[in-house]
Amino acid sequence: MSETKTYSIRDLSLEYDITPRTLRFYEDKGLLSPLRRGTQRIYDRRDKGRLALILRGKRLGFSLAEIRNWLDLYDVRDGQVAQARMLLDASEDRMTALLLQREELNETIEELKLQMQQVEGWLDDQGLAAEAAD
Amino acid sequence: MSETKTYSIRDLSLEYDITPRTLRFYEDKGLLSPLRRGTQRIYDRRDKGRLALILRGKRLGFSLAEIRNWLDLYDVRDGQVAQARMLLDASEDRMTALLLQREELNETIEELKLQMQQVEGWLDDQGLAAEAAD
DNA sequence: ACGGTGCTTGACGTTGACGTCAACGTAACT
DNA sequence: AGTTACGTTGACGTCAACGTCAAGCACCGT
Structure with a gap:
């Protein structure tokens, strides 16, 4: 029943107009941690929410390091x-x-x-x- | 009569807590253009005002290139x-x-x-x- | 004349935030 | 089986925004 919507790396990169590289980079920096189906990344609703926060944080002029810290405030x-x-x-x-x-x-x-x-x-x-x- | 207050590069770097290097860098990028007494830079009230705008712009997350553009809006x-x-x-x-x-x-x-x-x-x-x- | 202080101009190094390959895997279509 | 589309992991390149020397000039007090 609980249809848990997921997204591929391309889905998110298109929706938010960023490159897949950027998403992998954020993951490398500990800002995201999507599940894996085999080797491929699979993003869920929570990942998407975090991404939205990250991008808004960037638009407000914060560094990824700062963003990383206060992301936890929402968890x-x-x-x-x-x-x-x-x-x-x-x-x-x-x-x-x-x-x-x-x-x-x-x-x-x-x-x-x-x-x-x-x-x-x-x-x-x-x-x-x-x-x-x- | 018109006491035109000026500042050395150190004066400004201390007042705004930035390094002299940063001030020279901003000048190199066309954000500032202080007068010269011989080889030394001499900043006036207008330069100081621009610097304040630059630093605030930075705190708001804008790039030096963006800041450079809208600095002219105040001139x-x-x-x-x-x-x-x-x-x-x-x-x-x-x-x-x-x-x-x-x-x-x-x-x-x-x-x-x-x-x-x-x-x-x-x-x-x-x-x-x-x-x-x- | 000498040392210190503060300034100058290069030139190269560094950090953050990605971009850009290269080389490869995999699943789907035909 | 071949090609196309999409994904993966390194590794190296790039650009902005400075930091960090190096080498040297200019004045100042002693």
């Missing part, structure tokens, strides 16, 4: 309180970094918005001047 | 309408990228927040269970 699988505490601490650290990045991103956006308004204003002035010259 | 110095239009178009492209990144960043933050709440909830449950066992 709550053990039942030890100490582990959970450490997990929570690590999560807080990461949250701090993310919030700081959002701050900087917001600043950047605001500054660019200002620049654009200035250029727009200047363009309008030129337009009015041209109109007046008619 | 409105010519008086051509066509140039201004192009500038505005480029700015809009960059704004789109920034907004998209903010979206992804927000998603990431929300997901992590959820994960943390789950772990916290689990820790609380453990606490209650331990209490009940007393």
Whole structure:
């Protein structure tokens, strides 16, 4: 009954527009660990989810090493309180970094918005001047 | 009268915690172009501002090549309408990228927040269970 | 005149994140 | 049996973003 959907290396590479080499590379770096059917890799839903996290992490500018670390934050699988505490601490650290990045991103956006308004204003002035010259 | 503050390469490297090598590298890549007093580099307020933009861009995950391009967006110095239009178009492209990144960043933050709440909830449950066992 | 400090320009080394072969296995089609 | 498609594991290449020397110039205090 439980239809467990799986993916080949090509399936994922096409869907996420990356090369198979990249997927093997991520595996080599310990970011993914798909099952094997003989020698071939077989990715499941969880692998796919992790891949999505990896790619988003990259787009946000994090290194594979960083990503590798916080990927575990999404795998709550053990039942030890100490582990959970450490997990929570690590999560807080990461949250701090993310919030700081959002701050900087917001600043950047605001500054660019200002620049654009200035250029727009200047363009309008030129337009009015041209109109007046008619 | 106009006290124009300047900085040596060491001044900036200390202030921003980067090596002189990095500053020379950025110059080599066309991101900075400080004046020279003889052979020595002499950075002014504008150079310092650009450097701050560069470093923030890096923290947001952009490449030096990307940063180099949009650095010019902050240098409105010519008086051509066509140039201004192009500038505005480029700015809009960059704004789109920034907004998209903010979206992804927000998603990431929300997901992590959820994960943390789950772990916290689990820790609380453990606490209650331990209490009940007393 | 001498040593120290800080700067300069090459030139080569390094690390991360893959790309690009080469050489081979395997399953499917015809 | 041959070819086509898709997969595999090395091994080496590449590009960005610097680090790390080496060798040398310029001023400064003693």
